[in-house]
Amino acid sequence: MMKTGIKRLSALALVASLVGCANSYVVLLPNPDGTTGKVIVTGKKGQQVIDQVSAAVPLDGSKAPEAISGDKIQRDFGAAIAARPLIPERFLLYFKSGGADLTAESAALLPKVLKAVSLRPAVDVSVIGHTDTVGDKEYNRGLSLERAQFVANLLRKQGLKVHALTVESHGERNPLVKTPDNTAEPRNRRVEISIR
Amino acid sequence: MRTAILLAGMLLSSTVLADANAIGYVKTLNGEASITTAGKKVKAEVGTAIFQGSQLKTAAKSSMGITFKDETVMSFGPDTELTVDEYLYNPSQNKLKLGSKLTKGSLNYVSGVIAKLQPSAVTVTTPTGTIGVRGTQFAVRVEE
Numbered sequence: 001m002m003k004t005g006i007k008r009l010s011a012l013a014l015v016a017s018l019v020g021c022a023n024s025y026v027v028l029l030p031n032p033d034g035t036t037g038k039v040i041v042t043g044k045k046g047q048q049v050i051d052q053v054s055a056a057v058p059l060d061g062s063k064a065p066e067a068i069s070g071d072k073i074q075r076d077f078g079a080a081i082a083a084r085p086l087i088p089e090r091f092l093l094y095f096k097s098g099g100a101d102l103t104a105e106s107a108a109l110l111p112k113v114l115k116a117v118s119l120r121p122a123v124d125v126s127v128i129g130h131t132d133t134v135g136d137k138e139y140n141r142g143l144s145l146e147r148a149q150f151v152a153n154l155l156r157k158q159g160l161k162v163h164a165l166t167v168e169s170h171g172e173r174n175p176l177v178k179t180p181d182n183t184a185e186p187r188n189r190r191v192e193i194s195i196r
Numbered sequence: 197m198r199t200a201i202l203l204a205g206m207l208l209s210s211t212v213l214a215d216a217n218a219i220g221y222v223k224t225l226n227g228e229a230s231i232t233t234a235g236k237k238v239k240a241e242v243g244t245a246i247f248q249g250s251q252l253k254t255a256a257k258s259s260m261g262i263t264f265k266d267e268t269v270m271s272f273g274p275d276t277e278l279t280v281d282e283y284l285y286n287p288s289q290n291k292l293k294l295g296s297k298l299t300k301g302s303l304n305y306v307s308g309v310i311a312k313l314q315p316s317a318v319t320v321t322t323p324t325g326t327i328g329v330r331g332t333q334f335a336v337r338v339e340e
Contacts, residue, residue, distance in 0.1 A: 037332025043325025085223035
């Protein structure tokens, strides 16, 4: 009798706590690459940080993170999770110094690029050219555009079919590796391809 | 619209863009959803463009997935409303911002390049609190 009473009480408390947050909450999920990040919730009733997978907090920040079940995640987010588009893919192609010729390793990546493109519905692709800091900025802006166009044309010749394509030139302003001016850096002589 | 984008994509020869202001596209759709931009409402289809200020809505028993230019991926369950209030993606000039507002429903969020380059530039606001994103996947639900 006593035991039942306690059970009933704790069930009531559970219901009360669920109603208390009105089921408006955020839950951390593992990243597609297997790592875990974090989210910070700032609400009317406080601030909470979640850094554990499956931990949840109400959006008003009133309670510390608490693990929730896979069943609940499925019930509340199954449809949203199932609708998730394929995670975008990114390729980096590298150039021989000073020109628009791909290194052999990078030329060999092109079939993988086309494959990633073909897997995605309404695929939109950005081809973004970059240089190192050898030469002046204007020259490099032109060179990085030339590199991006070269790669875009190469992909078209190999049968690229896209919903939208953008070709961009970042010159020497967006290096992968920060260097002083006039520094030859093979890792900065690149074209990024973002496939979404 | 779709043909125009494709054509422009094929004719593209410089930095001129087909749909220069598009910040993302619908990639998956189940059931019914709509995109409202600057007061104009269109029925969502796979390939429909999203713009800064677009209001995205899914109907009952429907879901939709969007991929943004910076590789942020958002997908929505049924009866969901989200507005993309601010979107800036210009890494070479350090102009980065992704502010969205979820007013009801369910959202699965995978952060992209903006969150990687400038974590403080990414927020999801809800009626009761704001979520700051530090390079991660999460799910958020707003019940009225």
